[in-house]
Amino acid sequence: MASESRVVVTGLGVLAPNAHGTLDFERALREGRSGIRFHQELRDTHFACQVGGIPENVETIQREYLADEELYGMNANMIYAAIAAIDAWKDAGLERLPPESDAVDWDAGAVLGTGIGGMDTIATTLVPKTDAGRVNRLGSAMVEQVMSSGNSARVAGLLGLGNQVTTNSSACNTGTEAVIEAFLRIREGRAQRMIAGGSEGHSKYIWAGFDAMKVLNRTSNEDPTRASRPMSASAAGFIPGSGAGVLLLESLQSAAARGARIYAEVLGGCVNCGGHRMGGSMTAPNPTGVQRCIRGAVAMAGVSPGDIDVINGHLTATFADPREVSSWSRALDLPPERMPLLQSTKSLIGHALGAAGGIECVASVLELKQGFVHGSANCEDVHPDLTEFASRIVHTTVDMPEIEIIAKASFGFGDVNGCVIFRKFSD
Amino acid sequence: MSSQKEVFAQVVSLLKPFVKSPEALSNVTMETSILKDLKVNSARLVDVVLEIEDTFGIAVKDDDADKVKTVGDAVNLILAAKG
16 A cells, blocks of 8 residues: 555443443443442451452353353453454454454454453463472463463454454553554555554552552542542542453444444554663652653644643643643643643543553544543542642543543553544545 | 264363354264364364373373374274263
8 A cells, every 4th residue: 555544433432440342331331320439358458558440240141242152261351352353343344243243354354452461361370370280280271361462362353354453562551652652553545444552451460569559549449439639639549450451453444345333543653662761760750751742642643732722631640730730731832721631531530551541542532523521520628739730631521522632641650641532534 | 981973072062162264063983184184283282182191081002192083083992982
């Protein structure tokens, strides 16, 4: 293909702590429904933060998607990924052909990332049995569950994908990076359809490391739905989450040829790193790197900063929130009063780690298509360093039929950044 | 002591989660091939053997496991192990 393809979003799939499926997720976002709950297991094992976000009713839901034979050898990360990917595929109007059909879609692939992966399998099965000298009791499905690429590999088989299939990993930026990588692949003509997003299982073994770093909020165990407080004065760390968010990205030609419903267009994206310098570190972003990333995405998208209607931020409820907003303001060269509206989906679902960018991109695209901006919960007490931006923070959901452009970004451990620009589709 | 019929029924039952097409199980006999007729994924035979070991409380040597091709082979292996 000589010239670059335009890339559009034709399918969405989401399994979040507060909802399953786009209809339910949209309702949850509009209502400000929180998916954060208290978990006894965390109290029993002396976690400081005893609340978190885990998708509900999955044992029932999974049986609608996966046969027993398929479920065997699938852990939480893989099951979440599969449900969201199948949803996105079918939402795009694509058929899920049975394995016997021998049909491989050579033009469809997946960039489906995860931050940690098969930790539950490793911790509860692999390590104990191996250390007990019972390797022969592990069964045949260990490798596919603990390998980092387990989620994308499993989805490939469920959907008959024949293009690139990979699991990217860039911590909190995983899902957003996946969308950008898939977008670039289609744009370049190397694929026509890509499953793009991220998944993350729930496991106290994943959450333990964050609790140990004291970056989780331990002050709201009695009040789970108010525990995730991005941009608030009482923010005291993030709340761990899990689930999966998947976009079906497609070339405009492919979408038009089959008359697909188009949610939005991906105009541009940028991924970079801050090099752990100039204020950056393994766990804190280099503001210069962040601003370069935002500017890069905006430049590629060919939009003017003033045209951006909403920022769906990384905004996790750590000390980094005010610095993030300040970086947005500098990067877009917009004073507080002219900044886009600000929201954090994490206020409702927590920080879903490898799945975060995926779920939050789904939220952003839904808002564009349905013309609303969901309230960013739990920041009635706006952080003092964000006073100038207070009027831009959306506290309760507003209808906004004229919404045109959303900027979505993630800034992850490792000082890695990703920013993608979505626009309402027009021919 | 279990009869061949009882062991056969239990083996068919434990094979169920590994069988891709449920119809294949409706006509199963001692001669039914686990890989060819029931289309069990060959990678999962390891797990079938583990299930047999757990269900019947026996230990199956790797060499013996390799010789199991049909449902009947599995049944006979179990009956021999249980003496």
